[in-house]
Amino acid sequence: CFMFSAPAGAASSAPRLVERDGRFALFVDGAPYLMLGAQVHNSSNHPQALQKVWPAVADARANTVLVPVAWEQIEPVEGRFDFSFLDTLVREARQRQVRLVLLWFATWKNTSPQYAPGWVKFDNRRFPRMVGRDGKPHYVLSPFGDQTLAADKRAFVALMGHLKKIDEAHHTVIMVQVQNEVGSYGLVRDFGPTAQAAFDKDVPAEVLARQKPRSAGAASGSWKAVYGDYADEYFHSWATARYIGDIARAGREVYDLPMYVNNALRDSLEPIAPWNNNFASGGPTYDVIDIYKAAAPKIDIVSPDIYNPASAQVSATLGHFQRRDNALWVPEIGNAAVYARFLYEVIGRGALGVSPFGLDYADYSNFPLGSKLTDQRMVEPFGKVFAAFRPIQRQWAQWAFEGRTRGVAEGDDGADQLITFKGWKARVSFGQWQFGEKDWPGNAKEAPPHAGQRLGGVAIAQTGDDEFVVVGQYARVRFEPDLAPGQLGSMLARVEEGHHDIQGQWQVDRLWNGDQVDYGLNLTATPLTLKVRLGRY
Ligand code: N0T
Incomplete structure (x- = not known):
């Protein structure tokens, strides 16, 4: 549930810019916006x-x-x-x-x-x-x-x-x-x-x-x-x-x-x-x-x-x-x-x-x-x-204020981009088939109306040690673990695709597994929000 506590006395105060540890939030009605x-x-x-x-x-x-x-x-x-x-x-x-x-x-x-x-x-x-x-x-x-x-x-x-x-x-x-x-x-x-x-x-x-x-x-x-x-x-x-x-x-x-x-x-x-x-x-x-x-x-x-x-x-x-x-x-x-x-x-x-x-x-x-x-x-x-x-948006602004968020846009070279989080790296790649690798020809974005354009983008918030919220389009995300001695690798524990209902509550629409995760988390034309939990073995 997306709840957090605002600083005491902040409710109903005037909009203001707040800085903490070199990060900023615009407080509106007492909370980051x-x-x-x-x-x-x-x-x-x-x-x-x-x-x-x-x-x-x-x-x-x-x-x-x-x-x-x-x-x-x-x-x-x-x-x-x-x-x-x-x-x-x-x-x-x-x-x-x-x-x-x-x-x-x-x-x-x-x-x-x-x-x-x-x-x-x-x-x-x-x-x-x-x-x-x-x-x-x-x-x-x-x-x-x-x-x-x-x-x-x-x-x-x-x-x-x-x-x-x-x-x-x-x-x-x-x-x-x-x-x-x-x-x-x-x-x-x-x-x-x-x-x-x-x-x-x-x-x-x-x-x-x-x-x-x-x-x-x-x-x-x-x-x-x-x-x-x-x-x-x-x-x-x-x-x-x-x-x-x-x-x-x-x-x-x-x-x-x-x-x-x-x-x-x-x-x-x-x-x-x-x-x-x-x-x-x-x-x-x-x-x-x-x-x-x-x-x-x-x-x-x-x-x-x-x-x-x-x-x-x-x-x-x-x-x-x-x-x-x-x-x-x-x-x-x-x-x-x-x-x-x-x-x-x-x-x-x-x-x-x-x-x-x-x-x-x-x-x-x-x-x-x-x-x-x-x-x-x-x-x-x-x-x-x-x-x-x-x-x-309120929850995201709070995460951003806490330094939990990162984001990338597809570069003009289409190259992979690596995002560093605590304990994990997210590898974001572009122009892939959903099932398969880059040298497999073409993918959804090669079709009209955006043929040939670079349209990929991903924003990720680390919401827990092994938990992320991923929002993006036209991109693939793979999480790569920092491993302790004796650990072999990592797997996805649970990937929820969902939406927020009118009360702002997260509703799970389906779990992703099998073909939908084998090559990573593939985001296509319609931006999706995924909640991802990972584990190491
Ligand atoms: C912006 C807008 C509006 C690479 C232009 C941009 C707005 C003003 N000016 O539609 O006029 O009020 O802030 C100037 C861009 C310079 C050319 C950059 C070429």
């Missing part, structure tokens, strides 16, 4: 548009929906606020018993001021843009615009104040993203006079304490003196993080919810080198997480948006962002079918959650970043995975 997320399209933040959101959320079996709230939408006229969309959104989410994560699209949305109100984005004098080395204005609003910061902060504080009023008793909204994919493309930092004066000052002590220089430089002093060729990017990261951190702090003083930033990734595998117009400078790329931690202490998490399906990139990215000081949370991953397998890797790693991007039925296809499709066929690969986790 796994976000099975659906992020809507950018322009679905209108009452009418929600009609194309909710059916997709249901098909995705998501328990959490990520929705933008735009500055232009809540403050079209300076100082006059309109929260009618937020009221509708929160009410409709409650009716459908899903939680919300709000995305604050304001000064920076994919770096641009496109979501700032018209009275901001066309007033260069009051709300200055960054300035290039040549003195020409850049499209991005400067992080040194004092009035921009004050105005954005005032709107965000109003938003959080309203949210407190309508939601403090419910906590339908469990987290807030502050801005969206910040930084600047095409310009490494602001070269305007205010920015330049700050650049020539000493690096603040809190940054020095965290961000190591990449080459030998001065131990303290100006950005250039300390960080050399990386000074421009680091300085811009600091300026941007400080700006966001100030907004987050002010918002949390009014209503304290967990807050995070998201990142349009730089290449995860190429060696770090000074910025060369290859990513948005100043954004929270993995190499400057320490600067964000130092400059924006009220931002809990720096998180990756995954749009490169190369399996080595995905794995490296997850490794870069999952740290003892940074919880793993994937607020965006492409909605094409090839991404669904990575949900197992993310969830198995013990992430707070994962959210495919563009999971609604608006007539908009996110190809080539995501799927060409805009209907149920787009949502289905994710819905199948979430359907397997949803009945055990």
Whole structure:
């Protein structure tokens, strides 16, 4: 039975991020919660548009929906606020018993001021843009615009104040993203006079304490003196993080919810080198997480948006962002079918959650970043995975918090992967017949509609010394024992295929044995949950 005790006094408390031994849980209603997320399209933040959101959320079996709230939408006229969309959104989410994560699209949305109100984005004098080395204005609003910061902060504080009023008793909204994919493309930092004066000052002590220089430089002093060729990017990261951190702090003083930033990734595998117009400078790329931690202490998490399906990139990215000081949370991953397998890797790693991007039925296809499709066929690969986790999401989040879970996705090479547990290794292989070995030609996934695609993924929780819960698809799992002297080998003691009933109780549908286990535990197109007990002889 999936029961566990929450820390005393935690029940009915506000959502919060809890760290223990370098692992994290998002506590919602006093217990760890796994976000099975659906992020809507950018322009679905209108009452009418929600009609194309909710059916997709249901098909995705998501328990959490990520929705933008735009500055232009809540403050079209300076100082006059309109929260009618937020009221509708929160009410409709409650009716459908899903939680919300709000995305604050304001000064920076994919770096641009496109979501700032018209009275901001066309007033260069009051709300200055960054300035290039040549003195020409850049499209991005400067992080040194004092009035921009004050105005954005005032709107965000109003938003959080309203949210407190309508939601403090419910906590339908469990987290807030502050801005969206910040930084600047095409310009490494602001070269305007205010920015330049700050650049020539000493690096603040809190940054020095965290961000190591990449080459030998001065131990303290100006950005250039300390960080050399990386000074421009680091300085811009600091300026941007400080700006966001100030907004987050002010918002949390009014209503304290967990807050995070998201990142349009730089290449995860190429060696770090000074910025060369290859990513948005100043954004929270993995190499400057320490600067964000130092400059924006009220931002809990720096998180990756995954749009490169190369399996080595995905794995490296997850490794870069999952740290003892940074919880793993994937607020965006492409909605094409090839991404669904990575949900197992993310969830198995013990992430707070994962959210495919563009999971609604608006007539908009996110190809080539995501799927060409805009209907149920787009949502289905994710819905199948979430359907397997949803009945055990609380229990899984608790196991993850205890460090019991692991996960893998089929690599682009299709090679076996070995997962190490206490006393056991799980060997995961792909592209096998259910009865037989790899060199036997073909298997179920060679058939349409996914011919030739790599779709395998497995997440495993070790629930006891010799007990595991296995969730997966298009993969084979074999358990290999660590043997003590005198022991010969191991066998499966009991393999239950089952499901959770409406009360959350595990119901055994059948036991697997014979052909169904002789070559390992074979998972096919429909994700299954297995409870496995092993023994040694
Ligand atoms: C994302 C989304 C939305 C390998 C794109 C990704 C969302 C934003 N931006 O649909 O706009 O609001 O966060 C940028 C991906 C860059 C290209 C990567 C190619």
